[in-house]
Amino acid sequence: MPIPLGVAIPAAVAGLAYLNAKTAFWYDLSLARGFLPAAIKNSWREHYDRANNFYKLEDRAKTKSSANRIFLMYEDRTWTYAQSYDMALRYGNWLQKKYGVKKGDIVAMDMMNSDHFVLLTFGLWSIGAKPAYINYNLTGKPLTHSVKAAGTTLMLVEPDVADKVDDDIRSELKDLRIELLTPELMTEIERTEPIRPPDALREGQLARDMAILIYTSGTTGLPKAAVVAWGKLTMAGTIAAGFLNTKPSDIFYTCMPIYHSSATIMGYSAILEAGATFAIGRKFSTKTYWNEARKYNATMVQYVGETCRYLLAAPPQLDPVTGENLDKKHRVRVAFGNGLRPDVWEKFRDRFGIDTVSEFYGATEGFFATWNSTRNPYAAGAIGRNGWLFALVMKTRLAVIDVDPDTDLPVRHPKTGLGRNARRGAVGELMFVMPDDSADRFQGYYGNKKATESKIVRDILRKGDRWFRTGDLVSWDGEGRMYFHDRIGDTYRWKSENVATTEVAQAMGAHPAVVEANVYGVQLPHHDGRAGCAALALQPDVYSSSAPTDKQQQLMKGLADHARNSLPKYAVPLFLRVVSDMAAQTTGTNKQQKHGLRVQGVDPDKVGGDELWWLRDGAYVRFGQKEWNELNGGRVKL
Ligand SMILES: *[C@@H]1O[C@H](CO)[C@@H](O)[C@H](O)[C@H]1NC(C)=O
Ligand SMILES: *[C@@H]1O[C@H](CO)[C@@H](O)[C@H](O)[C@H]1NC(C)=O
Ligand SMILES: *[C@@H]1O[C@H](CO)[C@@H](O)[C@H](O)[C@H]1NC(C)=O
Numbered sequence: 001m002p003i004p005l006g007v008a009i010p011a012a013v014a015g016l017a018y019l020n021a022k023t024a025f026w027y028d029l030s031l032a033r034g035f036l037p038a039a040i041k042n043s044w045r046e047h048y049d050r051a052n053n054f055y056k057l058e059d060r061a062k063t064k065s066s067a068n069r070i071f072l073m074y075e076d077r078t079w080t081y082a083q084s085y086d087m088a089l090r091y092g093n094w095l096q097k098k099y100g101v102k103k104g105d106i107v108a109m110d111m112m113n114s115d116h117f118v119l120l121t122f123g124l125w126s127i128g129a130k131p132a133y134i135n136y137n138l139t140g141k142p143l144t145h146s147v148k149a150a151g152t153t154l155m156l157v158e159p160d161v162a163d164k165v166d167d168d169i170r171s172e173l174k175d176l177r178i179e180l181l182t183p184e185l186m187t188e189i190e191r192t193e194p195i196r197p198p199d200a201l202r203e204g205q206l207a208r209d210m211a212i213l214i215y216t217s218g219t220t221g222l223p224k225a226a227v228v229a230w231g232k233l234t235m236a237g238t239i240a241a242g243f244l245n246t247k248p249s250d251i252f253y254t255c256m257p258i259y260h261s262s263a264t265i266m267g268y269s270a271i272l273e274a275g276a277t278f279a280i281g282r283k284f285s286t287k288t289y290w291n292e293a294r295k296y297n298a299t300m301v302q303y304v305g306e307t308c309r310y311l312l313a314a315p316p317q318l319d320p321v322t323g324e325n326l327d328k329k330h331r332v333r334v335a336f337g338n339g340l341r342p343d344v345w346e347k348f349r350d351r352f353g354i355d356t357v358s359e360f361y362g363a364t365e366g367f368f369a370t371w372n373s374t375r376n377p378y379a380a381g382a383i384g385r386n387g388w389l390f391a392l393v394m395k396t397r398l399a400v401i402d403v404d405p406d407t408d409l410p411v412r413h414p415k416t417g418l419g420r421n422a423r424r425g426a427v428g429e430l431m432f433v434m435p436d437d438s439a440d441r442f443q444g445y446y447g448n449k450k451a452t453e454s455k456i457v458r459d460i461l462r463k464g465d466r467w468f469r470t471g472d473l474v475s476w477d478g479e480g481r482m483y484f485h486d487r488i489g490d491t492y493r494w495k496s497e498n499v500a501t502t503e504v505a506q507a508m509g510a511h512p513a514v515v516e517a518n519v520y521g522v523q524l525p526h527h528d529g530r531a532g533c534a535a536l537a538l539q540p541d542v543y544s545s546s547a548p549t550d551k552q553q554q555l556m557k558g559l560a561d562h563a564r565n566s567l568p569k570y571a572v573p574l575f576l577r578v579v580s581d582m583a584a585q586t587t588g589t590n591k592q593q594k595h596g597l598r599v600q601g602v603d604p605d606k607v608g609g610d611e612l613w614w615l616r617d618g619a620y621v622r623f624g625q626k627e628w629n630e631l632n633g634g635r636v637k638l
Contacts, residue, residue: 091123492521
């Protein structure tokens, strides 16, 4: 049954949220360029039983103008659309013959980034099977949990990460067949006949049916398997391609992990929709990022989380022969991603000479996204905006709801039990109304009804309404611009004031000695609420633990002055933790994690080799065992 367009289009609009920049008409247009075709494509693909992404690749491979265009680049290999299609068929036949993979089966993939990651995915789709993308850095319980959650009987593992799948894992997953993709097997796959599997294997798929299982990195607890549906690949991919105005001649470079939704949904899926080229880096490193972008002639690059900050902190790369600074030597016109902080946004654009930075906001498991694209510093800090046209529609689709900072739940009226909108400009949780047909767009977590339900609240503005909780605290100003404040649960309370960790991190990050700041609240003995602690990665040339004490003290005094000048008193971090290895506190997509830091708190025994400092009489001074004991003894009041 095709979705009538009258329903599909407003529903697509509902997937987008923004702020109103009044006359940003071009912005409306660039959004329209993406989402109208997306809605139409989705309906069309369902109608003709072509929802499976395999057909998109097949179309490109069979169309004269695109067949010989390059789809994938990895190291020195390139694959045209026709070659990719051919290889996908070989994978499909091999999986059927060798392991008896059937329509509807889920196969776990534990692989690092490469061309074969994408080719194997299409191979699975060609025979009606689905991949579960396992984070290759997982070990132990999170790994076994992820594989079990997918209910799979086969896991394909790349030899480079095989050490993570040790004997304990194997004995824990006795019923699972684990196969290493050795060079011998790869040869076997390449030698398999590329016979086209019949349509029957792929038939009956609707836009809402599962295409991939992707795990949320879950900053706390075990990873959750989110269902990514065909419709989401089509919608988000088409919208991304339209919004970025991706041309077939574009080359999109990413080294963000493909197991994560950014490089999949906004990456190769969007590139397939545009018929362009997807260039793959093995993994993120500041040393290889620009070299690879140059080597592939990339016109677009992807970032996630703190990626741009790390690139900015790295020294410039110089031409080995001429000594020329290579920072601006590339063809990149767009940097695209999410998580870019206002304190690095413009610096990044300037240093690397990037014309457009496009930031999107969305969730793997959500059914919406917001976009924010800029060529100038206008509206810094906002997470998205739109023209008046979309704003009208959006007003009925999203709300900023008052939440109780102690329980993290919506504030409810004592009599009616209903929630309420936050005042204009005040901070609340961003929520999206779940349309009646929301099953089409919100698939939730695989086999985990409880986790799915926990994302939905009822009876907020009217009895019986249902809202999707984003978990993000935002405010909406008088002009309609929306600003991101914090994740719910990250914000902490100190001296009866709410402190948004992102705001403190941004202020600390603006100090020239600070490379990165990760801020969180720590519980202290004999104190209510949580005291602010900033974990800092400092420029190695200005801070070393062996530096003379007076130099260190000078820096610490400077940091305290800086914090006091840029933050309200209650938000000035009481503690600093100088971190030697910030990478240990980030996810595979360079997103900061706070959970571990928060649990370790400021107990000197728990912070590894990191140094602690605390604010005393206007300067940060050393905090060690003696000071910790005093706090515990109740002899200090902060
Ligand atoms: C993840 O695994 C890769 C490959 O084994 C390794 O190079 C990388 O350092 C790991 N990253 C983390 C965060 O453990
Ligand atoms: C990038 O462009 C240069 C110059 O046009 C060309 O020589 C080179 O082969 C291109 N690289 C790739 C990977 O296409
Ligand atoms: C988009 O968000 C970034 C980061 O928060 C900000 O710097 C930029 O100015 C915003 N652009 C628009 C148009 O809102």
